[in-house]
Structures are given as C-alpha cells and as structure tokens.
Amino acid sequence: MPDQIALDDRDRVLIRALQRDSRISNADLAEIAGMSVSACWRRVKALEEAGVIRRYAAVIDPERIGLGFQALTHVEMVRHDPENVASFIHAVEARPEVQECWATTGQADYTMRVVVADIAAYNRFLEDFLFRQPAVRAAQTNVVLRDVKRAANVLL
Numbered sequence: 591m592p593d594q595i596a597l598d599d600r601d602r603v604l605i606r607a608l609q610r611d612s613r614i615s616n617a618d619l620a621e622i623a624g625m626s627v628s629a630c631w632r633r634v635k636a637l638e639e640a641g642v643i644r645r646y647a648a649v650i651d652p653e654r655i656g657l658g659f660q661a662l663t664h665v666e667m668v669r670h671d672p673e674n675v676a677s678f679i680h681a682v683e684a685r686p687e688v689q690e691c692w693a694t695t696g697q698a699d700y701t702m703r704v705v706v707a708d709i710a711a712y713n714r715f716l717e718d719f720l721f722r723q724p725a726v727r728a729a730q731t732n733v734v735l736r737d738v739k740r741a742a743n744v745l746l
Contacts, residue, residue: 592641595637595640595641595642597642600623600624600625600633601633601637601642603622603623603624604619604622604623604630604633604634604637605637605642605643605744606743607619607622607623608634608643608646609742609743609744610743612646612647616630616631616634619634649742652705656707657705657706657707658707658708659705659706659707659708659709659711659712659733660703660704660705660733660734661703661704661712661731661732661733661734662701662702662703662704662731662732662734663701663702663703663704663716663720663729663730663731663732664694664697664698664700664701664729664730664731664732665698665699665700665701665702665720665726665728665729666697666698666699666726666727666728666729666730667699667700667725667726667727668725668726668727669724669725670699670725674724674725675725677723677724677725678700678723678725678726679691681719681723682700682702685715685719687704687705687706687711687715688702688703688704689702689703689704689705690702690703691703698730712731716729716731
C-alpha cells in the first residue's frame with residue numbers, strides 16, 4: 591500500500607472543487623480555497639505529483655452513446671499461479687467493455703463492471719473473450735437494472 595498523504599483543510603477544499611469540475615480555472619479554484627493563484631497552482635501540482643490527483647476525466651453517460659447494458663460479472667479462476675493471473679489481468683485491462691475490475695474475496699476471485707450495447711453484445715463478450723481466458727473457470731452475471739447511486743468523487 592502506498593504511503594498515505596496527510597491532507598489539510600485547503601487540500602480538501604481543492605479536491606472537492608476539482609471533483610465537481612476538473613475544468614475550473616486556477617483563478618476560480620484559488621478564490622474558492624481562499625488562496626493566491628500561485629499558491630493554489632503549487633498546491634494542486636503537489637497533489638498531482640504525490641498521486642492524490644491521479645488524472646482528470648470527463649464523465650460520460652453510457653446510455654446516451656448506445657451502451658445501455660451493464661452487468662457485474664463475478665469471475666472464478668481455475669488457476670491462481672502468477673503467470674495466469676497476470677495474463678488474465680492484462681487481457682481485462684485491454685478490454686474497453688470492462689469499466690472496472692476488482693480482485694475480491696468470497697466465491698468470485700474478480701468482479702468486473704461491464705458496459706456494452708445490449709445482451710447480445712454481452713454474450714459476445716463472454717463467449718469471444720472471457721470464456722477463452724485459460725485461467726477462467728466460471729462467471730456469474732448480475733444484470734444492472736438501473737443506477738441508484740454512482741459517485742465519481744471520493745468523500746472528504
């Protein structure tokens with residue numbers, strides 16, 4: 591686990607503002623935080639360099655671009671040796687349908703959030719990709735009926 595970074599109140603104000611709108615100008619951000627523009631820029635730069643701020647991104651609504659099917663896919667592995675696990679992880683990282691993937695405890699070794707156009711596309715994902723991975727024993731699917739809450743920000 592990487593070293594934790596101690597955040598002060600100004601860091602928290604900056605991070606909350608950037609999570610709401612990562613395109614905010616440095617001048618507006620400085621005003622919100624009650625800092626000079628140069629001090630604000632240095633503080634944000636330090637948060638980026640420390641890895642607290644990993645990247646900036648646009649949040650896209652998948653349904654608006656034709657990706658209306660979401661599933662949580664629970665994957666059980668048959669092989670756990672480092673070579674097969676690394677191969678599986680590398681293959682998953684390369685798949686754009688896999689929006690998130692976690693190594694988990696319990697029956698499933700990995701849980702993925704998969705976003706595709708429809709059930710047929712999901713079936714192709716399973717048959718053409720997932721079930722062809724040598725380390726995969728089985729997969730269980732939970733179809734997402736609707737988003738109840740999806741947070742893109744970290745609670746501070």
